[in-house]
Amino acid sequence: xxxxxxxxxxxxxxxxxxxxxxxxxxxxxxxxxxxxxxxxxxxxxxxxxxxxxxxxxxxxxxxxxxxxxxxxxxxxxxxxxxxxxxxxxxxxxxxxxxxxxxxxxxxxxxxxxxxxxxxxxxxxxxxxxxxxxxxxxxxxxxxxxxxxxxxxxxxxxxxxxxxxxxxxxxxxxxxxxxxxxxxxxxxxxxxxxxxxxxxxxxxxxxxxxxxxxxxxxxxxxxxxxxxxxxxxxxxxxxxxxxxxxxxxxxxxxxxxxxxxxxxxxxxxxxxxxxxxxxxxxxxxxxxxxxxxxxxxxxxxxxxxxxxxxxxxxxxxxxxxxxxxxxxxxxxxxxxxxxxxxxxxxxxxxxxxxxxxxxxxxxxxxxxxxxxxxxxxxxxxxxxxxxxxxxxxxxxxxxxxxxxxxxxxxxxxxxxxxxxxxxxx
Numbered sequence: 007x008x009x010x011x012x013x014x015x016x017x018x019x020x021x022x023x024x025x026x027x028x029x030x031x032x033x034x035x036x037x038x039x040x041x042x043x044x045x046x047x048x049x050x051x052x053x054x055x056x057x058x059x060x061x062x063x064x065x066x067x068x069x070x071x072x073x074x075x076x077x078x079x080x081x082x083x084x085x086x087x088x089x090x091x092x093x094x095x096x097x098x099x100x101x102x103x104x105x106x107x108x109x110x111x112x113x114x115x116x117x118x119x120x121x122x123x124x125x126x127x128x129x130x131x132x133x134x135x136x137x138x139x140x141x142x143x144x145x146x147x148x149x150x151x152x153x154x155x156x157x158x159x160x161x162x163x164x165x166x167x168x169x170x171x172x173x174x175x176x177x178x179x180x181x182x183x184x185x186x187x188x189x190x191x192x193x194x195x196x197x198x199x200x201x202x203x204x205x206x207x208x209x210x211x212x213x214x215x216x217x218x219x220x221x222x223x224x225x226x227x228x229x230x231x232x233x234x235x236x237x238x239x240x241x242x243x244x245x246x247x248x249x250x251x252x253x254x255x256x257x258x259x260x261x262x263x264x265x266x267x268x269x270x271x272x273x274x275x276x277x278x279x280x281x282x283x284x285x286x287x288x289x290x291x292x293x294x295x296x297x298x299x300x301x302x303x304x305x306x307x308x309x310x311x312x313x314x315x316x317x318x319x320x321x322x323x324x325x326x327x328x329x330x331x332x333x334x335x336x337x338x339x340x341x342x343x344x345x346x347x348x349x350x351x352x353x354x355x356x357x358x359x360x361x362x363x364x365x366x367x368x369x370x371x372x373x374x375x376x377x378x379x380x381x382x383x384x385x386x387x388x389x390x391x392x393x394x395x396x397x398x399x400x401x402x403x404x405x406x407x408x409x410x411x412x413x414x415x416x417x418x419x420x421x422x423x424x425x426x427x428x429x430x
Contacts, residue, residue, distance in 0.1 A: 017043035021073045024084035025050050029261060029294070033084045035211075036109045040116070045078040058094050060085075070099040082109060089138045107134065107264045114267065122189070125182040130267045132175045139167050201388055202365040202408055203252045204243075205278045207306065208287035209298035210258025213321040215239075216348035217287060218255040221357075240277075245358045250388060251365060254281065259305045261297075268308065279311040282408070283364055286318045288340070290332075291325035296339050315364055318343040319357065324350050366390060366406035371420040375400050378418075384411045 020042045024030035030049055037044060048069055050061065059066040073081050080102040081095065087105035095103040111134060114127045206214040222241040240254045254277050268275065278284060286302055288295050299318070306312045318340050324347040326332045336343070344360055346353035369392060374382055376399050385391060389407030396402075407415060 017041060018079045019043045019045040019077060021045050021069070021076060021078040021081045022047045022084070023050065023069060023081060024048070029297075030084060031294075032261065033082065033106060033109075036106060036113065037082060039113050040109055045076040046072065048072065058091070059098070060087075060091055066095070066098060070095075073099050073101060080104070082106065092138070106262065110260070110264060110267065122182070122185045125178055125185060126267075129175065129178045129182060130264065132171055132178060134264070136168065136171050136175070139164055139171065201242075201250055201252050202282045203254065203280065204283045204285055204361060204365070205254045205256055205281035206285050206287055207256055207278050207311075208258065208302055209289065210260050212258065212287045212289045212292075212298070213348050214255055214258065214287045217319070217321055217346070218253060220348045220351060221354065222253055245362050245390070246355070251361065259302050261301045263305060268305075275309045275311075278306065279309055279314070281311075281314060283361065284311065284314050284316045285361075286316050287321050288318060288343075289322050290320040290336055290345070291322045295320075295336065299340070317360055317364060320345045321348055323347050323352060362390060362406065366408045369404055369406055370412075372403045372405070372415050372418045373397075373400050373420050374403060374415065374418045381411075381414055381418075385415060 018041075020037055022030065022033050022037060022044060024033055024047070030047055034044060034047070050065070056062060069081065072078075078101065081099060081104075083103070083105045085105065086107065087095070087103065092103055092105075111127070111131050114123075115131065118124045118127045206218060208214050218239065218241065222243050240252055243251050243253045245251065256275070256277055284306070286299065288299055288302075292298065303312065306314075320336060320340060320343050323345045326336075344353060344357045346357050366389065372385070374385070382401060382403075385403055385405055385407060388411045389405040391403060391405040393404045394401055402420075
């Protein structure tokens with residue numbers, strides 16, 4: 007007799023198929039995050055350009071047989087599976103077959119919490135499903151429109167569903183645009199107060215949210231799984247020299263990030279594009295750290311943020327203590343990077359110093375009239391004031407400052423030659 011309760015609790019078993027040059031370990035991580043149980047993995051030594059399966063028929067039959075023998079409930083491919091090939095694979099194997107893009111979409115759907123994230127995931131899912139609607143139907147008879155012979159044939163069920171999906175895409179885009187306008191208004195308010203902005207970017211599960219929590223005392227959700235964070239979270243970070251900056255946690259990147267997700271998460275990814283400094287967080291304990299960095303660089307280029315100032319932050323260094331070869335490899339791959347541990351707090355002082363230096367630059371001296379009370383307050387609030395001396399009707403201030411405040415204070419900047427004259 008079948009144990010119904012045990013059957014309901016049983017995890018979905020999946021057979022994973024990847025190319026030799028692919029990242030099958032990454033696909034395993036995606037399946038684990040989705041809560042699936044791995045029935046086995048197949049690494050292809052080569053793939054042929056075959057219209058039916060994307061590989062030779064013999065190899066396809068071998069994979070279908072392996073799925074049956076391992077009691078797999080589905081087959082997941084590490085490469086794009088067009089609708090036609092998806093239909094062919096499901097006919098051959100008799101079980102659902104899908105690609106990594108659908109796995110990522112399902113993970114995002116599970117983890118979306120805010121209205122913006124839900125709408126972004128819904129838009130990406132609809133765009134992905136539109137060309138695959140035909141996959142859901144066999145040959146379907148047309149619905150009759152009006153009296154037979156008096157009018158042309160009506161729409162097929164497929165055409166009706168495609169029209170409904172297009173309408174839902176339109177409505178979702180409209181709703182998302184309204185939410186994005188609200189986010190834009192919030193960003194304008196933040197920009198009205200001239201505070202430098204940093205964005206944490208990096209490969210998924212690199213420890214960005216843990217680092218955010220450790221630096222700012224935020225309560226960002228942390229989990230040792232891929233895509234734990236979908237919604238950007240911004241908190242104020244006060245550095246040791248008194249500088250106040252805004253630090254934003256962003257969605258993690260992954261190789262071959264679906265274009266539908268990049269388009270849907272445009273407003274979220276824009277946080278990285280607008281940042282004054284990008285902190286590129288890399289998991290130092292991951293053997294694929296260099297590959298992850300190249301993926302992040304590629305996504306930043308794709309979203310138009312590659313030219314932003316960047317600082318590589320090697321996180322989780324507590325996991326490689328005593329591993330001399332790993333440390334040497336990372337020093338060679340990431341010269342000038344800051345080494346930190348979100349768990350222990352190691353390296354935070356050096357990180358704060360580098361952020362301050364990159365955002366605010368060197369020390370400048372200003373002679374600000376006493377009547378400029380608002381500017382003096384801005385220098386104290388948004389810059390790093392090293393010294394302040396009151397003279398007759400003016401304040402001589404030595405500080406690190408950037409952005410709008412630096413521009414406003416520019417006319418009161420003391421030229422270097424004047425500094426030299428004073429010192430003589």
